[in-house]
Amino acid sequence: MSPSILNRPDTSRFTVSFEFFPPKTDEMEAQLWRAVERLAPLGPDFVSVTYGAGGTTRERTHSTVRRLLTETTLRPAAHLTCVSATRDEILDVAREYWDTGVRHLVALRGDPPAGVGSAYEPHPGGFAYASDLVTGLRKAFDFELSVSAYPETHPTAGSMDAEIDNLKRKVDAGATRAITQFFFDNSIYLRYLERARAAGITVPIVPGIMPVTNFAQTQRFSAMCGTSVPDSMARHFDRLEDDVDTRKLVAATLAAEQCTKLADEGVEDFHFYTLNRADLTYAICHILGFRAAREPAPVLA
Numbered sequence: 001m002s003p004s005i006l007n008r009p010d011t012s013r014f015t016v017s018f019e020f021f022p023p024k025t026d027e028m029e030a031q032l033w034r035a036v037e038r039l040a041p042l043g044p045d046f047v048s049v050t051y052g053a054g055g056t057t058r059e060r061t062h063s064t065v066r067r068l069l070t071e072t073t074l075r076p077a078a079h080l081t082c083v084s085a086t087r088d089e090i091l092d093v094a095r096e097y098w099d100t101g102v103r104h105l106v107a108l109r110g111d112p113p114a115g116v117g118s119a120y121e122p123h124p125g126g127f128a129y130a131s132d133l134v135t136g137l138r139k140a141f142d143f144e145l146s147v148s149a150y151p152e153t154h155p156t157a158g159s160m161d162a163e164i165d166n167l168k169r170k171v172d173a174g175a176t177r178a179i180t181q182f183f184f185d186n187s188i189y190l191r192y193l194e195r196a197r198a199a200g201i202t203v204p205i206v207p208g209i210m211p212v213t214n215f216a217q218t219q220r221f222s223a224m225c226g227t228s229v230p231d232s233m234a235r236h237f238d239r240l241e242d243d244v245d246t247r248k249l250v251a252a253t254l255a256a257e258q259c260t261k262l263a264d265e266g267v268e269d270f271h272f273y274t275l276n277r278a279d280l281t282y283a284i285c286h287i288l289g290f291r292a293a294r295e296p297a298p299v300l301a
Contacts, residue, residue, distance in 0.1 A: 014263070015045040016285055017077075017179075017206070017271045022049060022060030031276055032064070038278035040074055041292035042285050045269070048106050048146075048179075051079035062096070069101055077146060078102055081110025082133050086125040090133070091140055104144040107133045107175065131169040138174035147171075149178040149205055151192035155226045160192075164199050171201050178203060179271045182210035184230055186261055206269040207262060211255040211280035213248070216241070252280050256287040263288070 018039055023029040036047075049064045061078060068076040078097050080090065094105065109130040122128035127136055134145055147170040150163055157163040167178060178201075183189050189207050196205055212218045215237035222229050236254060240247040259270055270288070272281045 013268050014288060014290070015269045016042065016288075016290065017045045017047065017269075018281065019048045019050065019208075019271065019273050020064070020276055022064045023276070024060070028276070035274060035276050035278040036068070036072065036074070038282055039274070039285075040072060042282070042290045044074065046075045046077045046104055048077040048271075049079060051081050051108070051110065058093075062093075065097070065102060066100060075104065076102060077104035077106050077144075079106045079108060080133070080137075081108045082122065082127040082129065083110040084123055084126075086123065087127055087136060088125075090127060091136060094137055094141060094143070098141050098143070103142075104146070105137065106146045106148075106179070107137060107170075108148055109133070129166075131166070131173045134170050134173040134175050144177070145175045146177040146179055147175040149180045149192070149196075150226070151180050151183050151189045152226050152228060155224075160195065164195055164201075167196060168199055168201055171203050176203055178205045180205065180208045181225060181227060182208045182273055183227060184210075184233060184258070185228060186258060186265070188228070189262070190265060204269055206271045207267060208271045208273060209255055209259060209284070210273045211275075211284065212237070212251045213275060213277065213280065215247075248280065252283045255280065256284045259284055259288055 020032060020035065023032045039047075047068060049061050049068070051058065051061050065076045065078045068074050080094060080097075082090070085093075097105065107130055127133040130147055134147065137143055137145060147167070149167050150157065153160055153163040154166070157166060171178070178196075180189065180192075193205055210218070212233070215234070219229055219234075221227075233254065236250050237247065240250065262270070272284070274281045
């Protein structure tokens with residue numbers, strides 16, 4: 001790891017944000033709020049809440065966002081997608097968020113209702129793509145709007161040129177930040193960032209960091225979304241399937257090293273895909289220099 005980061009006591013130039021997903025069961029609900037309570041004192045810039053394929057978690061997403069807004073000191077960002085809804089229906093959802101006090105949305109095309117890998121068909125009368133969604137939201141509201149970015153190209157983009165062009169359309173439409181798909185090879189992100197800047201994209205492009213809790217599962221998901229997994233990572237997790245404690249240590253070490261090396265390259269913002277678990281993300285933030293307040297901020301009412 002980089003000693004320059006490990007020894008730096010001042011985190012004033014860094015921001016972190018966390019992604020959660022809406023829980024499906026009472027047990028998952030309890031796990032989510034334990035994670036929120038653990039991570040909130042680190043003072044994230046915002047926390048985002050995902051929206052399932054085809055809008056399948058719409059009500060659970062709304063419920064989670066409302067609870068974050070009313071029962072915690074955190075600033076929630078609600079995911080909003082184009083799928084399975086008309087323009088008016090989507091704008092009604094956005095208006096409900098605005099009236100509730102939410103001021104940040106993550107505007108996405110969204111996965112097809114059948115899931116990642118199936119064919120995407122725009123909804124009749126809906127926003128066809130994320131750039132259209134951003135345009136519609138920007139005309140109607142003054143949300144902070146984050147969008148997605150894909151350092152290894154979106155599976156449907158076809159080429160890196162097409163990927164960069166799509167990101168530029170979203171930014172030109174009014175997006176204020178891009179958050180990347182998770183990646184494990186920093187050089188891929190840095191090349192993507194260079195190409196985006198060369199294309200005139202000036203908004204923050206925040207790296208999405210995925211601490212690996214289950215390597216086999218990560219391999220499968222990475223294959224679906226087009227993320228490469230270095231051979232070195234496979235070697236690090238070799239024969240740890242039944243050794244949970246060591247696996248967590250390895251995962252935290254690898255992700256912390258990734259973040260410190262990105263920081264050495266001038267990266268100042270990090271977005272963590274927490275999978276509703278706090279331990280690894282908390283450890284990585286600690287290594288970056290973030291410390292919880294001595295008297296934690298109130299989280300749950």
